[in-house]
Amino acid sequence: MKKRIRKFFAIFMVFLLLLPTVKIQPVFAESALADGEYTIGFRVLKNGTEDTSTMDGYTVKPAGLTVQNGKTYVSVTLKSSEWIKTFQVERNGEYVDAEVVSTNEAENTRVVKFEVDDLTKKLNVQTRVAVPGVYDTVHTVQFQFDVNSITPVQAEQPEEGGQEPENPGQEDGEEPNDPTPGDTKPNPQPGEDGNQDEQPAEQLQDGEYTIGFRVLKNGTEDTSTMDGYTVKPAGLTVQDGKKYVSVTLKNSGWIKTFQVERNGQYVDAEVVSTNDVEDTRVVKFEVDDLTKKLNVQTRVVIPQYGYDGSYTVQIQFDVDSIKPVKKEQPDEDGQKPEDPGKDPGTNKPGDNPSNNNNQNSGNKNGGQTRNELADGLYTVEFTVLKNGTEEPSMVNDYVVSPALLTVKNGQLDVAFTLLKSSWITKLQVERNGQYQDVEVRSKNEKEDTRVVGFPIEDLSKKVNAKIKVDIPDLQYHNTYDIQIAFDPDSVKPYDGTGVPTKDTNSSDQDQNQNQDQNQQNSNSDDDSLTFNRDADQQSTDDDASNNSNNSTVNAKTADLSQIGLYLALLLGSLAIIVWKNRSRLLIHLKK
Known part of the structure; x- marks a missing residue:
């Protein structure tokens, strides 16, 4: 009898040791999700670690989750889209480009979509980040999804016109077929829809027009990064048979010089206006032939990154996109409307309304030692x-x-x-x-x-x-x-x-x-790689609050993998009790 009891306890103890290693599958896995729209939390991790990557701060939480015919698709909104040149996910051992659902140039974001086989496993992602002239590197990161945060999207009623609600993860105002960043094909310019108002460049009458253009890398047909710092279309003025183009430059504080080639020499373009609040300026220059590429030299200085470089680029105008500007009636006070593409402002390039100006004519203590x-x-x-x-x-x-x-x-x-x-x-x-x-x-x-x-x-x-x-x-x-x-x-x-x-x-x-603060505000939240050291943690905190707010409507994804541990503890306690009372148990068995 004693041998039987010992054998029983030996087998029982082996069972207790092995039980915690047995993984009990969740009662509800993500594969059990019904077709529909959900949201899901996630983190972007440094490759091979549990540390949050800087890339995490350039994503919008939560992601959109679509289940269709049993397949799972995730939609993620990327901030500072202009700097994120590629976004590839691993599929069958190879990295493939994620589908671009939409882009929002005004917000500098884009939504990417990709299929995920198993939401419980980390997903390998490769992304190329390029800050013009400063930083160009490919990173491997990993997406870790939080299956316990899956929340159904409340179905919206179609509008009166029968339109379906927007997909989760797609921002307001975004069109599903916007071009992807880096696409060298120019955006459709005014007049490309076959408007009868278009006129060939050589037949233009004096007046105001708009014209599309692209900024190209020198000597190539590739779109230059500089193209992203211009506003389309440009303004075109024809006066006495001469043609003048007005272009609005974004991030004006970074673009220190803008020179166009005239008669074999580079000359400064005329500064029409500046807008310190928007950090833009409008430059104007004469163009002899709109069908030929125009050579341009520009100097870019980014103090935040210690960058100072000069570029030669070429502007290629799209003469087929020329479109007259509709004349507006003068105001009651007789003032004429502003020219197309021109922003209000008076400061000239090179003006630095900062601490460079050290003279103070009103000083009463001038010259004191x-x-x-x-x-x-x-x-x-x-x-x-x-x-x-x-x-x-x-x-x-x-x-x-x-x-x-x-x-x-x-x-x-x-x-x-x-x-x-x-x-x-x-x-x-x-x-x-x-x-x-x-x-x-x-x-x-x-x-x-x-x-x-x-x-x-x-x-x-x-x-x-x-x-x-x-x-x-x-x-x-x-x-x-x-x-x-x-x-x-x-x-x-x-x-x-x-x-x-x-x-x-x-x-x-x-x-x-104020200009610096506005620039930081426009880039830090949705733009810019400002490299805020606390940004990643803040994003994590926001995710936690979002998840907690939605906890009452989470999908049934309960994980029972901890029950085995609790069961082992319970049986272990029972074994101790039996062992302590083994004498009484033996007597009872003999009877």
């Missing part, structure tokens, strides 16, 4: 210059002028605010022939700024400095030699107590900061 300044607080304008030149450095865009000048016992001390503090990992100034770290007075991690300061001997002399810039997401690491030039004539008494966080002496500075 250190010995003439009484103890107290002042402000002083300054400019960060390229080493050994009078040209502003790109670092100048990442400091706030004026600085706070403190005079105590005849000693001078300056302090100013650094923007994009996380990118500026080191700042040193020359003191007694050696470079020393500046003192960090305060930090604001939320605004990504910090205040630095150091003593100074003479405001009229340039201060040699070294700065190290690290942008991990772009794999950019560089050290620069710069010089800080203070303007003694701009010294003003200061009534405040803290270091200025904006230019209190120049309305132009406010305009520049």
Whole structure:
């Protein structure tokens, strides 16, 4: 009898050891989903890890999930679509392009759709990210879907016209057949629908027209990245038989020069207007022959990435798309309507309404030296210059002028605010022939700024400095030699107590900061690879809140795989009780 009991316990213990390794399938798997529309949460992971990839921040949560004839399709909205050149998913051991459902050029997004065989497994994805002239790399990431977050989409009633509701994941206003980014085929231009108003270029009468165009890589038929920074169509003015084209440039702050070839030389295009709020400007230039490609040289400077490069591109006009502009009646005050393609504005290219302008004619303390300044607080304008030149450095865009000048016992001390503090990992100034770290007075991690300061001997002399810039997401690491030039004539008494966080002496500075803020707002939420270090976590938090809000209507995808563990614990406890009372059990069995 004892041998039987021992054999029983041996078998029972082996069962307990093996039970946790047995995977109990969920009662409801994703394959059991009925045909229909759902939403599903997901994360984008770094390849082979459980860490969230930066790519996660450039997707919209949740994704759309379509079940059709037992097959599962996922639709994901990509932000900063212009930078995401390719999006491929692994199918049968090969990477294939995901289907582009729609694009939204205004929002800089596109919706991609792909089939998924098993939502419980990670999906390998390859994507190519290209920031013009700065960054061009292919990444392998993995999509991990949250099957427990699957939620049916509430069926909408068709509109009165019988139209079906939009697919999940497709944004409002998007057309299903929009062209995909990177498609070299130009978008249909005005007049391509066979409008009888079209006129050949050589027969154009004086007046206003619109014309389609493409910006091409030099010497090729490939669309240049520069094409994405222009507004279509262009304005075409014919006057006394001469033809003038007006083009609106987007991201105007980055495009420092725009020159067209005339008589074998490159000349600056005329700046018709600028719009600081929209960060655009309209340029105008004469074109002798609209049927020929026009050579253009442009210089692009992206301070955020330390990029400064010049390009030669070619503009190819589409003469078949020329269409007259309908004349509008003058306003009651007699003013004529604006020309096509022209935005309001007065600033000219090269104007930098920022802290480059250090002159202040209204300063009452102009020309005062250190010995003439009484103890107290002042402000002083300054400019960060390229080493050994009078040209502003790109670092100048990442400091706030004026600085706070403190005079105590005849000693001078300056302090100013650094923007994009996380990118500026080191700042040193020359003191007694050696470079020393500046003192960090305060930090604001939320605004990504910090205040630095150091003593100074003479405001009229340039201060040699070294700065190290690290942008991990772009794999950019560089050290620069710069010089800080203070303007003694701009010294003003200061009534405040803290270091200025904006230019209190120049309305132009406010305009520049507003422009920068608007550009950041237009790119950070839906655009731009701004590389916000907290963006990925914020996206995760948003997903969690969305999932919690929808938890009451989740599809039945319960997972019972933990029941085996609980059962093992229960049986283990029972085994201990039996073992402790084995003597009584043996006596009972003998009876």
